[in-house]
Amino acid sequence: SSELTQEPAVSVALGQTVRITCQGDSLRSYYASWYQRKPGQAPVLVMYDKNTRPSGIPDRFSGSSSRDTASLTITGAQAEDEADYYCSSRDSSGDRVLFGGGTKLTVL
């Protein structure tokens, strides 16, 4: 399969924990990367190599992976975390990059 599936929308109360998931056959082989995109801004890498945060990304962001599903967890969500989140992976052949359809996170 050459698709990554994400839930279209997720909401979380301020300060609570939320998990965003990404499912696809390629994730049996590849650790996903995760991107945060806010309106009018370029995407920002927030997680890669299963659970590595780029410099400047708060440690409330964490990543995990199990079988064909990758997850991005925000522990203690803040208002500034409200954004669209996209997962990404190489396809199983390694020849191209896939993106999930995106999850719109609302912080209540």
Next chain:
Amino acid sequence: QVQLQQWGAGLLKPSETLSLTCGVYGGSFSDYYWNWIRQPPGKGLEWIGEINHSGSTKYNPSLKSRVTISVDTSKIQFSLKLRSVTATDTAVYYCARARRGYCSGGFCYSDAFAIWGQGTMVAVSS
């Protein structure tokens, strides 16, 4: 601090060729892969293709017949051409630097697009 600055025409007519260029300012040019990614209005991200400093490319199969990505190492920049555009090519186009995905020790690691250009809105309309 590494920066990507992109430029190109923002309004095209159907059947024309989209042409964008991305300049790389700072950092290594040879240690990374250089990508184009787009996002149509209201839709998700779509990978267009990649190139390295040697000119080796890979393209999204859905666009491969119309896309050319090239590199100019003397100017430290890379370019995208998309031929025969239609309204469905209307999107924000981004250039991005990636640590390319690889496999090692039984695990595979996806591309990490850590640096992005500012984005260029390209509209195709008659």
